[in-house]
Amino acid sequence: MMRPKLDILSGELVNQIIAEGFALLMDPGVRVHNEEALTLLADAGAKVDMETQIAYIPESIVRKALETRPSEFYLYNLDGEPAVHYGGDSVQFDPGSAAITILDSETQEQRLPLTDDFVKFVKLVETIPQLDAQSTAMICADVPEEIGDLYRLYLALNYMRKPIITGAFRKDTWWTMKDMLVAMVGSEEALAVKPIAVFDVCPSPPLLWSDLTCQNMIDCARYGIPSQLVSMPLAGATAPVTLAGAVVQHTAECLSGVTICQLAQEGAPIVWGGSPATFDMREGTTPMGAVGTWMIDCAYTQVGKALGMPTHAYLGMSDAKIVDAQCGLESSGGALLAALAGVNMVSGAGMMDFESCQSYEKLVIDAEIIGMAKRLIAGIEARDEPIALTLMRKLGHRADYLAQMHTLKWFDKELYIPSAVIDRGSLDGWRRKGAKTAWERAQDRVNELLATYEPSPIPSELRAELRDIATKAAQRFGMAELPALPQD
Amino acid sequence: MSSDLLTQITTSIVEGEPDGTVDLTRQALEAGLEPLTIINQGLVPGMNIVGDKFQSGEYFLPHLIIAASGMQQAMELLEPELQARQEVLERAGTLVIGSVAGDIHEIGKSLVGTMMSASGFQVYDLGVDVQTATFVAKVEETGANLLGLSALLTTTMTVQREVIEALEEAGIRDQVKVIIGGAPVNQEWADTIGADGYAEDAVGAIELAKQLVG
Numbered sequence: 001m002m003r004p005k006l007d008i009l010s011g012e013l014v015n016q017i018i019a020e021g022f023a024l025l026m027d028p029g030v031r032v033h034n035e036e037a038l039t040l041l042a043d044a045g046a047k048v049d050m051e052t053q054i055a056y057i058p059e060s061i062v063r064k065a066l067e068t069r070p071s072e073f074y075l076y077n078l079d080g081e082p083a084v085h086y087g088g089d090s091v092q093f094d095p096g097s098a099a100i101t102i103l104d105s106e107t108q109e110q111r112l113p114l115t116d117d118f119v120k121f122v123k124l125v126e127t128i129p130q131l132d133a134q135s136t137a138m139i140c141a142d143v144p145e146e147i148g149d150l151y152r153l154y155l156a157l158n159y160m161r162k163p164i165i166t167g168a169f170r171k172d173t174w175w176t177m178k179d180m181l182v183a184m185v186g187s188e189e190a191l192a193v194k195p196i197a198v199f200d201v202c203p204s205p206p207l208l209w210s211d212l213t214c215q216n217m218i219d220c221a222r223y224g225i226p227s228q229l230v231s232m233p234l235a236g237a238t239a240p241v242t243l244a245g246a247v248v249q250h251t252a253e254c255l256s257g258v259t260i261c262q263l264a265q266e267g268a269p270i271v272w273g274g275s276p277a278t279f280d281m282r283e284g285t286t287p288m289g290a291v292g293t294w295m296i297d298c299a300y301t302q303v304g305k306a307l308g309m310p311t312h313a314y315l316g317m318s319d320a321k322i323v324d325a326q327c328g329l330e331s332s333g334g335a336l337l338a339a340l341a342g343v344n345m346v347s348g349a350g351m352m353d354f355e356s357c358q359s360y361e362k363l364v365i366d367a368e369i370i371g372m373a374k375r376l377i378a379g380i381e382a383r384d385e386p387i388a389l390t391l392m393r394k395l396g397h398r399a400d401y402l403a404q405m406h407t408l409k410w411f412d413k414e415l416y417i418p419s420a421v422i423d424r425g426s427l428d429g430w431r432r433k434g435a436k437t438a439w440e441r442a443q444d445r446v447n448e449l450l451a452t453y454e455p456s457p458i459p460s461e462l463r464a465e466l467r468d469i470a471t472k473a474a475q476r477f478g479m480a481e482l483p484a485l486p487q488d
Numbered sequence: 489m490s491s492d493l494l495t496q497i498t499t500s501i502v503e504g505e506p507d508g509t510v511d512l513t514r515q516a517l518e519a520g521l522e523p524l525t526i527i528n529q530g531l532v533p534g535m536n537i538v539g540d541k542f543q544s545g546e547y548f549l550p551h552l553i554i555a556a557s558g559m560q561q562a563m564e565l566l567e568p569e570l571q572a573r574q575e576v577l578e579r580a581g582t583l584v585i586g587s588v589a590g591d592i593h594e595i596g597k598s599l600v601g602t603m604m605s606a607s608g609f610q611v612y613d614l615g616v617d618v619q620t621a622t623f624v625a626k627v628e629e630t631g632a633n634l635l636g637l638s639a640l641l642t643t644t645m646t647v648q649r650e651v652i653e654a655l656e657e658a659g660i661r662d663q664v665k666v667i668i669g670g671a672p673v674n675q676e677w678a679d680t681i682g683a684d685g686y687a688e689d690a691v692g693a694i695e696l697a698k699q700l701v702g
Contacts, residue, residue, distance in 0.1 A: 399594045403557050403602070408504050408550040417548070428674040429688045 003089070003379045006340035008298040009244075014306050017244060017299075021251030022059045029056040030207045030256045034214035040263040055256075062255050065262035071308045073226060073269040075133065075163035076194040078184070078456070083163050084132050086198075086226070086271055086310035089342035091377060092132035093335075093370045094165050095125055096317055096351025097200065099138040099358035105443060108322055110357050112141035115483045118152055120450065121350075122159040124360055127449040130370040131349060134164040138358050144477040147470070150176045151482070153197075154470040157184055158463060158485060159456050165228070165347060167200035171215045174199075176473040178223060183465050184458070192224030198271065198345075202230040203253040205238035214260065221261045221268035228271040228312050228345070229257045234286055235296065236279035243278075243292055247299045250274055254304070271345070272304030273312025275355070288317040288354055289330025297334075298341040305342065313338055316348035316366060317355065323362050323439050327352055331362070332369045339373035361442035364449065368418045375416035383410055421445045490521055494530040497562075501534025502541075504551055506558030509534075513562040523569040527577065531559050535606050542691055552690070553599065556606035579610050581701040584626045585636035586614035588647035596669060597638035603690040604697060609634070620647065620654045627655070627664050633701045636693070637683075639670040648673070649681040665700040667693065 009017070024030075032038050032048075032055050042048040047056040072087020084092050101110035102117045118138050125134050136152040143151045149169040156164055157180055168174040177199075185191050201217040203209050220227040231253040233239030235246040254272050261270045278292035279285075287293060297313040304311045316335035320327035331348075338346040349370065350363030384391070384406070391406050401407050421441050423430055430436075436444070467482065474482050493516045500508035509531075516526050538555040541547035570577055585601045587593050594616050605611040612626055627635055635655075639645040648668050655661040665684040668677070678686035684700055687693040 400598070402549055402595065402599065403553045405504075405506075405554065408554050411548065411550050420545075426671065426674075426688060432688070 001379055001381050004340060004377055005089070005342060006298055006337065007302055008295060008341070009302050013244065014303055017248050017251055017303055018306065020248045021255055021303075022062065024207065024248065024252035025057040025059070025062065025256055027056070028207070029054045030209065030252070031055075032209045032214060032256075032260070033211045034209060034218075036218055037209060037214045037260045037264075040218075040260060044263050057256060057259060061263075062259050065259040066255075066307055068262045068266040069258055069309070070267060070269050072310055073195075075198060075226070076196055077163055078161045078196065078458070080194060084345065086269070086312075086344045088344075090344050091339050091342060091346065091374065092344060093316070093346045093349055094131060094133035094135045095121075095137045095363060096314065096348040096355060096358065097135045097137055097165060097167065099351060099356060101353070101357045102138055103323070103352070103357055103359035103361070105360060105446070108439075110321075110353065113138040113358070114142045115140050115155065116486050118155050119159060119486050121358065121360065121363075122156050123453040124363060124446060124450055126159065126161060126454075127452050128364065128367045130367040130374070132162065133345070134160045134162045135347060136164065136166040137350065142483050143474065144479050146170065146477040147173060147176075147473050147479070149173050150180070150470060150473055153177050153180060154466055154482075155485075157181075157466055158458070161456060163195075164197045165200065165345065166197050167202075168216050169212075171212055173473065174216050174219055176469060178219070178225065179469050180466055181225070183462060183469065188223060195224070195226050195269070198226040198228050200230045200273075201227045201257065202232065202275075203257060205231070205233045205253070206249055207253060207256075209256065209260065217257065217261055217270075218264040221264035221270070224265070224268060226269035226271065227261060228273045229254045230312075230314070231257070231274040231276070231300075233274075233276045233296070234279050235276070235292065236281065239276075241279070243295050243299065246276055246278075246296050247303060250276060250296070250300045251303055254300075254309075258309070269310075271312045272300070272307070272309035273314075273345070274300055275314035276300070285319070286354055287319050288314065288348070288351075289319045289326070289334070291333070294334050294337045297343070298337055301338075301341045301343050310344050311342070312345040312347065313341075313343045314347050314355070315343065316346055316369065317351040318362075319352070319354055321353050321357075323352070323359060323365065323442065327362060328365065328369075328438070331366055332372075335366070335369045335373045336376060339377045342377075360446045361439055364419070364421055364442050364445040365438060368421050371416050371418060383414070419445055490516070490519055493519060493521065494526070497526065497530030498534040498537070501531060501555050501558050502537045504554045504558070506554060506561055509558035510561050510565065513565050517565070517569060523566045523573070524575060524577070526562075526566060531562055532608070535559055539691060539694075549599070549690075553602055556602045559606040560602070578608075580608040581634050581697060582610040582612070582630055582632040583634040583636055583697065584612045584614065584623065584630060584632045585638070586618035586623065587616040587638040587640070588644055588651060589617060589619050590647060591639050591641055591644035591670075592616045593638065593640035593670070596640065596671075597636060599690045600636055600638075600669065600693045603694055604636075607694045607698075609697065620651050623651050624654050624658050624660070627660060628658065631663070633664055634697055635664050635666045637666065637668045639668070639673060641670075642672045645670065645672050645677065648677075648683065652682055665697075667696055667700070669693065
């Protein structure tokens, strides 16, 4: 079967982008604000200026890293089953990460998320069949900022079964997060063999590895925990305005990341990913719903695949401030292209207002987009041999297909059947059900799904251990007791 | 053993296995089960489950139609047996149905006809592009208490009104409830032309029919 696939770049352009990416690593080199990484690079033979903290990385070192990194790996769910495949053209979706606001279901206004909001969100993600993984999707405002990263992981671990996309905001909190993940699976070895989480690590454009993100990446590598590069060239502001130029910068940043990761630990899993954007030349903003943004994502994905890397992208988001027509059209454009490009993990569901706001209602609408995107790339198959001759000759000119076993056998494989979020009734039927807007139908769907959530099976001793680990971290930052978990 | 067979008949309807339904019905007759028992304790419970599953969203149109087709095929075996015993299956009503003159759309009215048949109605499906006089004649001939008129076009929905007027002229408007359906049709139109009812879909049509003549 031929699977629909988008190759947005010519082979020639891919090669040139990769060649220019390698060349940038030598001139002007990469800024690495982390001494351990600089030492690793110097020991491997790169020219390193410890004063300016710039590394000049020859292609040979990078090529070696590209040989030792895994071309594929799995994330596991809490039942120990492989749930997400990073590699090949597998396409999976998770919610956008680290929103700083939640769109209130009653007022449709953005407000700061609290513990209860994120717990509700994690439960909702568990019940949405189209979503393959959780993410630490929002930052709760009812705990000190310094533990914002680990606290959302703590909450998610109490309610999830699916694997999770996460990330640390500090060097020290990474260790707390690692300890919680180890507690979940029993040992450091078990976590390396069957990872349940991947950490986003974000270089800063152009060509900078901050101390924090670099250390997170090195620490992940040492423990065999997958990390996910989130390179974010901003075309026209922190990167060349040409889409190809932005991809060159992305390539250089990711190549340097893969290199540092493999120098820290050969064979450590790492993902070629990003969250680039074009720059809005009127507003000075970073539109995630811009076609140029989607094109950069598809292009760097193709480059990553050419280098044999597992891939990730931030797509399927909107810059709209409410769940409106713009919100739907932007989210579907990005998600469909991500699927066609074969991005292994597409992060972004539920996310709006650039990357700052999460919405339960948008999440269930996005789930329908994702369902359609997954159906699209499943492609068109013959299904029967001959395809239709036998059936059509049997029926002749009778329009009696609805009553055929052939229809019963294939309809739910051939058709993507959406939830009631998508209205396909008649005008009268729609009126009879209350003439509800997509927003209102999404509200209904959220409540319907939440009612089906089944509590996580983890034992109470493990819950206590997680709380103990997270509380100790909170106490370092002046919070004696974490907020109570919601009762139910 | 015999209750096993009835359960299996119910299951075959629910699982969408019309061939199985026919085989099991034959076996049930051979085992000496009464036709009415097979219908009321085997087939009808199956159709009820299928209807419930459709309304709850678990089942889709193909499930409905194939279950109904299993039921119909089983009924073809059972009807001669009923006659031989001089037993009469209590019908929920008699429906004449078709797409009105000038309208060649088939699926909607066939769906309603099949479902009504599986729900215990005697159904006469006249097909598509049915002349107004043909509807009137068939209602007279069969003594039907229900007439279903389908129109999928804004240009043919006016013919639904003509059929109702023709029933009045023939003096049989009082003996038959007229139900209408089709994409451009709604309750407002039903009220405008003096139809007795309108339903959104096939399952709705069954409920409507049972209300009107049940």
